[in-house]
Amino acid sequence: MEDGTSKALGYCTGTEDDEVRQWDTRADCDVRHILDRVADKWSLLVIALLDRRTMRFSELRRAIDGVSQRMLTVTLRHLERDGIISRTVYPVVPPRVDYELTPLGMSLHRVIKSLVTWTEEHQQEIAAAHAAYDERVAAEEPELVSPRLG
Amino acid sequence: MEDGTSKALGYCTGTEDDEVRQWDTRADCDVRHILDRVADKWSLLVIALLDRRTMRFSELRRAIDGVSQRMLTVTLRHLERDGIISRTVYPVVPPRVDYELTPLGMSLHRVIKSLVTWTEEHQQEIAAAHAAYDERVAAEEPELVSPRLG
């Protein structure tokens, strides 16, 4: 098991005087952890799927398709540890394990959706920025190759 | 210039029937990109700092303290390419480069703050979940060692 996350979360000591300072310190603590979950490639999908209904391990595996069995396990453990999802094992054979969003997870899902919404609303601006940037870069590159070697 | 109708960032083909399906596909496109920025260790700090005022490269370097020169450069380039920050070079010696948040960046900063706020509001729940999880795990581990070898 590669825990990766340290124990507890610990409330970082920070001076309330400086708002940014708080961010800085916080960033090393709770926020960083949650952000890592939110940004995680698979976490998002899992949360989105579980927001609809309870699902079994193999269901998630098939639904996400592309995720390795290992990464799904790791992702689910992380989410469970953070209290975002709950894991229910039924002592039957063959084994059956259900995963579902906790109230906390549902709450998080709403916040995530707002982020996704923001991205959707600004995707044109971002795309335009990309195009502009790439064009700018492309306009400077040519310096390197044959600068008028006649 | 920014018509957005044609290529843009590539509007993922997806069936509007399924909401989760949209998430899935989107996750491979724009959302993933922005999420990577948001979750990035240094991006957050840069955005938070620039939200207060324009800053020079070395100012950011010193303010963040812990970031390598390379990663700061990479981070700034990414943010610039996404249109989140703007980069202004003054043709003076010694060189001077100013970075500042664009309107898009300010907009993103607000969304990020809401995420940070959420984390702060729920940090106790998360910490409690961690404690509960670790306890549960700790309670199951002992099975492995000395299983009543009488």
Place this chain on the structure above:
DNA sequence: CAGAATCCGGCGAGATACTG
């Protein structure tokens, strides 16, 4: 001062094999 280029070590993620 602001950065580009290069080298390199660690770990995160995938594939595989095994188990209850």
Place this chain on the structure above:
DNA sequence: CAGTATCTCGCCGGATTCTG
């Protein structure tokens, strides 16, 4: 079915060096 354990490999991020 629902995982664990192990190995390997890619690449991300840090340190260092060089430039305009």
